[in-house]
Amino acid sequence: MVIGHQTQWQFLKKSAETHRISHAYLFFGQSHLGKRIVAKEFVKLLNCSKKENHSFCNICWTCRAIQKEIHPDLIIIKPEGKEIKISQIRQLQRFFSFKPHSSLFKVVILEEAEKMNSEAQSCLLKTLEEPPSNSLLFLLTEHPRMLLPTILSRVQTIKFFPVPKSEIEDYLKANKISLSDINLISSHSFGKPGLALEFSKNPGKLERAHQIIEEAAKISQIELPYRFQYVKALISQEQDLKEILESWLRYFRNALRLKIGLSSELIISSSFISSFPIFKLKRIINSIEKINFLISTTNINKKLALEQIMMEL
Template sequence: MPHAYLFRGPDGVGKKFAALLTAARINCAAPDDYSGCGTCSSCRKLRSGNHPDVVIVSPDKGSIKIDRVRELCRSLSFPPYESVMRVVIIEDVHAMTTEAGNSLLKTLEEPPENNLLILTAESSRELLPTIVSRCQTLMFYGLPVGECARVIGQKLPEIGPDEARLLAELAGGSPGTALTLNNKELVGRYRAVVKVVETASAVGVDGVTPVLETAAALAALKEDLPLMLGLLRMWVRDLMTEGDHIEIDIQKRRLAALDRAQRQLDRNCNRTLVSEVLLFNLQSPVAEVF
C-alpha cells in the first residue's frame, strides 16, 4: 500500500467519505472488501468521531497554516495509539500555505512507519508538483445526472423528481453539492437570474427594473454569492456545448464576465454594484459594461 494518496475531484463527490471508509477498513477487526464491519471497537470509535488514530485536518478560516502541519508531522513520529495504522486525512490540501506545503513535503519524502496520509483536493493545479508526485492519485468524478438525481431523491424525499434532476444538473453530478444547494435555497434565485439573462433588451426601460431587482437579490446572498457564480458558470458551459461558433463566442464573454465579478468580490468591491454590472454583461455580452 502506498504511504500517501491524493483523492482528487470536484467538491461533494465523496472524497472525504471514501477516505473514512479506507480508514475504517484498515483498522477494522473484521473488514469486508470495501469498508469496516461497523460494529467492532475501532469502527464504533471512528463513527463517533473519537478514534485516536484517525486524524482529520481541515482548513481553518480558509487555509491550513504551517503551525498545524508542523504539529501534525511531529505527532507522526510516534506509533499509533491502538491501531495497526494511523490514518491522516487532510481535507482541501490546496488550502495549505506554501510554508505548510513545504513542511508536509518533508514528511512525504521520508514517511514514518505505520502512517497513511490521504489528501483531498479539487484539482492539482494549486498543489506543489512535488507533493503530487509523492502521492498515488485517485480521481473522483460526478455521477451521471440521472443517478445523481436518484440519490438526491432518496436523501430528499420531500422534493419531486424534476427538482431533484435540476439539483443534479446544477451540481454537476455531485450529490454533496446538490444537498448544499437545496439547503441554501439557491435554486429559486438561480432560476430568476437565468430568466432575467434570457430576457431580450437588457438596456430598454422595461429591461432595467428586473435586472436591478435581481441584482439586489444576488447581493443579498452575501457569502453565498460566489456559489451562485459557480452555478452560472455551469449554466454557461452547458450553453457552449449546444451553440455554434458565434454562440460559443458569446458564452466565452459571459464566462469572462463571471470571472471578473469573482475577482471584484475577492477585492471586497460593492456586492450590489458587482451584481448589477454582471447581470447587464450576461444579458449583453457583446457590449460589456466594464
C-alpha cells in the same frame, strides 16, 4: 456509503488487497462529489477491527468512530480562514510522530489542500519525502495546480468525476425519497452526491438552489444597471456567495454541455440560453470560475467581482 465512484473505489480496494497502499493520496475533483466519504470508507476498510474478506463491518467501534470523525487515529484538517497554515501542518507531523492508538494506520485528511500557503506546502513536503510508517495522508482538492509540483510528484493521484444521474436517483429511491422530489433533487445536484444528500435533508436549500438558477437565467435579459442593483442586493443580504457562484457555474456548464451535445437536459428551460454562442458561454464560465476562486482564496472586493460577472452575461 459511497455513491458512484466505483472505478476509484475498486482501485483503492485492490491496493489494499495487494498491500500496495500509498502513503499519500491526492483526491481531486469538484466539490460535493464525495471525496471525503471515499477517503473515510477506505480508512474503515484498512482499520476495521472485524474485517473479513477485504471488507469492513461498519458496526464495530472503529468503523463508527471513523464515520463520526472522532477516532483518535484520524484527524481532519481544514483551512483556518482562507488558508491552511504551517502550524496546522506541524500539528499533522506531531500526530504522525506517535504510534497508532488502536488501529493499523494513522490517518490525516487535508481538506481544500490547495489552500496551504507556501510555507505550509514546503513543510508538508518533508512528510512526503520521509513518510512515517503506517501513516496515511489524503489531500483533497478542487485545484491541484495550486500545489507544488514536488508535492504532486509524491502522491498517488485519483481523479473524481460527477456521478451519473441514475446512480444518484437509485440512492434517493433506496432512501424512500418521494418520486417528485427525486426528480428535482437529482436535476439540481448535477452529478454531485453530496449536494443530493444536502437537498434531501434540507428542502429550503433545494428551493434556494432553484431560485438562484432562475435568477441567473433572468439576469442576462435585463439592463446592466439593474444587474448591478441585483449584485448590491445579493451583497447586502450577506448570502453565501460561494454557493451562489457554484450554482451559476453548474447552470452554465450544463448549458454549454447541452449546446455541444454532451447533455440533453436543461435544468430550467430557458429560451435565451439557446441564443448564447458557445464562446460566450465559455467566457461566462471562465469568468465565474475565476471570481469563485478569487473569492475563496483572497480578500477581493466581492461587489466589484460580481459586477464583472454581470458584464459578461
